[in-house]
Amino acid sequence: DGGITxxxxxLFRKEGQNVTxxxxxxxxxxxxxxxxxxxxxGLRLIYYSxxxxxxxxxxxxxxxxxxxxKKESFPLTVTSAQxxxxxxxxxxxxxxxQGQNIQYFGAGTRLSVL
Amino acid sequence: KQEVTQIPAAxxxxxxxxxxxxxxxxxxxxxxxxxxxxxxxxxxxxLLLIQSSQREQTSGRLNASLDKSSGRSTLYIAASQPGDxxxxxxxxxxxxxxxxxxxxxxxxx
Numbered sequence: 001d002g003g004i005t006x007x008x009x010x011l012f013r014k015e016g017q018n019v020t021x022x023x024x025x026x027x028x029x030x031x032x033x034x035x036x037x038x039x040x041x042g043l044r045l046i047y048y049s050x051x052x053x054x055x056x057x058x059x060x061x062x063x064x065x066x067x068x069x070k071k072e073s074f075p076l077t078v079t080s081a082q083x084x085x086x087x088x089x090x091x092x093x094x095x096x097x098q099g100q101n102i103q104y105f106g107a108g109t110r111l112s113v114l
Numbered sequence: 115k116q117e118v119t120q121i122p123a124a125x126x127x128x129x130x131x132x133x134x135x136x137x138x139x140x141x142x143x144x145x146x147x148x149x150x151x152x153x154x155x156x157x158x159x160x161l162l163l164i165q166s167s168q169r170e171q172t173s174g175r176l177n178a179s180l181d182k183s184s185g186r187s188t189l190y191i192a193a194s195q196p197g198d199x200x201x202x203x204x205x206x207x208x209x210x211x212x213x214x215x216x217x218x219x220x221x222x223x
Contacts (some may be wrong), residue, residue, distance in 0.1 A: 006157075035144030042118065042203065043158075058210070090157055099145045099207035105157035 003027065004042055006091050006106035012114050013078065013085060021076045021109045023091035030096045032074035033103065036060060036104075037088040050096065076112065086113050116141045116204050120214035128222050133191035135217050137204035142182045149178055149189050152201045152216065154218045161191070161202075194221045 001038030004025045013019045025032065031050045035043040049068040063082025068074055074093075078085045089109045094101040117140040127133060137147070146165050150158040163178040164171045164187065171178050175192040189199055201218045205211040 004157075040123075040215055042215045043205075043211075044213075045210055048210070088155075092158075097209060099209050102148065102160045102163050103158075103211065104160065105150075107157045108155070110155075 004093055004106035006089075006109050008109060009107070011109055013105060013111060014114050016080045018077055018079050019111070021078070021089055021111070023074045023106060024072055025074075025085075025091075025093045025104075026041035026072060027104060027105075028071070028095055029103075031069070031094045032068070032082045033092045033094075034058075034064070034066065034074070034076045035090045035092065037108075038107065043090060046076065062077055076079055085111055087111060115208055116144075116202060116208060116212040118212050118214040120202075120204060120217050122181060122217060124218045124220075125221040127194055129194060131194055131221075132188075133192075133198070133219060133221075135189040135202050135219070137187040137189070137214055138172065139185045139187075139206040139212070141206070141208065142185055143208060144182065145179050145187065147178070147187045148205045148207060148211065149176075149187075150203045150205065152203060154201075161184075173189060186189050194219075195219045196223045202214075 032047040033048040047066040049055035092103040147162040200217040203216040
């Protein structure tokens with residue numbers, strides 16, 4: 001089955017800890033994205049990558065970091081600099097071009113602070 | 115900066131009634147307008163994508179219209195069913211997707 005896999009489904013972060021959220025796709029898509037969703041708000045773009053070894057900041061990149069070493073994988077690290085990390089995190093991919101194609105989403109990771 | 119608004123935030127209808135969901139956006143220079151469905155605690159599922167050159171797009175019971183000049187899109191769901199209960203989000207696409215906060219729909223059996 002082709003799709004996007006996010007893991008873990010639930011994640012807890014201690015004060016001062018960095019945590020990494022996994023996102024893997026087998027759709028052979030070039031572009032991948034990370035969004036944050038807070039209750040009652042639309043999705044906000046954290047980072048995006050249009051090709052391997054290249055990525056750009058989105059609207060709320062502070063306190064987050066990413067890497068794109070393989071086409072299939074786009075992990076997101078929530079660093080200790082992110083003071084309000086509790087949210088639902090969604091990964092997406094598309095064939096190419098950030099706005100011109102349908103984006104396909106994973107099932108999400110819910111991050112909470114202990 | 116693109117701003118996307120969805121009103122109402124929540125909607126409850128009896129089964130069989132037609133649903134009308136509204137989406138407005140501030141910048142008409144878009145590639146397309148996309149509608150998604152989100153079930154509680156889940157990711158988003160793409161429903162329809164309307165290109166900027168199109169006026170509407172249809173898939174089964176779903177029909178979406180686009181009026182770029184007025185900055186509006188409407189999603190129509192015919193003959194609603196309890197399985198249509200979900201949150202529906204629209205997103206305006208220029209160089210990136212800008213999402214509305216969504217309309218949460220409850221269809222009562």
